[in-house]
Amino acid sequence: MDHASDAALNGRQSLSTKDFNRLSQFIYDELGIKMPPAKKTMLEARLQKRLRTLDISSFSDYCEYLFSSEGMEEEMVQMTDLVTTNKTDFFREPEHFDYLLNRVLPEWENKHRGKKLMVWSAGCSSGEEPYTLAMVLSEFGEACPGFRFEILATDISSRVLEKARLAIYEEERVIPVPMALKKKYLLRGKDKNNPRVRIIPALRDKVHFRRLNFMDGDFGMREQLDIIFCRNVIIYFDRQTQERLLNHFYMHMAQGSHIFMGHSETLNGLNVPLTAVHPTVYRKLR
Structure with missing residues (x-):
């Protein structure tokens, strides 16, 4: 050489x-x-x-x-x-989905019957989180006629958003999905050598994907949000940026809405007007 x-x-x-x-x-x-x-x-x-x-x-x-x-x-x-990290799973931190299903949704529906629930998966990666949310919300809707919801899913990475829109996953990725939900919401591929599944169209239609950089001034949200899942995202930011970002989220949250954070994230010490209601779950009370 x-x-x-x-x-x-x-x-x-x-x-x-x-x-x-x-x-x-x-x-x-x-x-x-x-x-x-x-x-x-x-x-x-x-x-x-x-x-x-x-x-x-x-x-x-x-x-x-x-x-x-x-x-x-x-x-x-x-x-x-x-440079962005994209680690995610179906039903990651499952206690969040239990709390959503058993506490947040019944209370919201009693108060807002007939209104559409607006949900944001912020930092959605390759789609596992918003599709998990779509399954949980669909299950709630079956027991609650007239319940409607819409999920906005955003990420800064165009590459993972492409994968999320396709909604095709290796079979091992969906191991955490309960069997009853697999049968209901997943389509199995025909290639036995490369076992894959795809989210059913009815569920895919409930999730709208968009590229978003949290550092951009305007998130472009038209309606106020009732639920935000922003888990294991702010850990990559310094405290000053975390505080600015969470206050920006606050501006887009409806009164009484909830934000779900990652298990290693906390609002302790941050000047953000949100109240803890459950481990790593916070609420906008006014």
């Missing part, structure tokens, strides 16, 4: 502190995501793919491209997909 190729390879494999600082500041400003020095190796590994795809030989060249007007237009979404 000649020296030029060797240098190019080494350039590709090493992200300088200067370029890392530039990228981490950009990621924080644009996406609100903390990228401390401990994540330098992770960022390096994830960006390697893009360097290969674009045939760019070094991270510094990649930065020049990303921060150009062309890069801002064409590369921003790709880079966002690489």
Whole structure:
């Protein structure tokens, strides 16, 4: 290998502190995501793919491209997909769905009979959470004639939203779904070598997917929300951003509405006018 190729390879494999600082500041400003020095190796590994795809030989060249007007237009979404974490499961943190079904929904329906329930899955990843919500709400609706609901599901990653819209999952992904709900809401694929399922059309029609960056000024919500699931999302933001974001959510919440947070998230110490009503479940009382 000649020296030029060797240098190019080494350039590709090493992200300088200067370029890392530039990228981490950009990621924080644009996406609100903390990228401390401990994540330098992770960022390096994830960006390697893009360097290969674009045939760019070094991270510094990649930065020049990303921060150009062309890069801002064409590369921003790709880079966002690489740096965002997308871990999710059907019926993740199941006690939340029990509380929703047994406490929140009966109370809401008694108070708002005939009104459509508006639900937001904020940070929906590849769709497991909003489709779980659709199953739970459909089950409630069967026992409560006239109950109507709509789910908005948003994520910053275009790649996971594509998967969510398709609503096709490997069979092992749906193991947490109770058997009765599998029979009712999942269609089994015919390929025995690659067992997959798809969410039934009636359930897919209840969920509307949209790309949304929490750092954008306006969420574009037309109606006030009755339930927000924003679980294991704000842990990637610093406390100042968490507080700003949750107050922004508050503005879009109807009186008496609920927000469900992740098991490792808390509003303790944040200046947000929400009241804890259950572990990691908060309510807008006024």
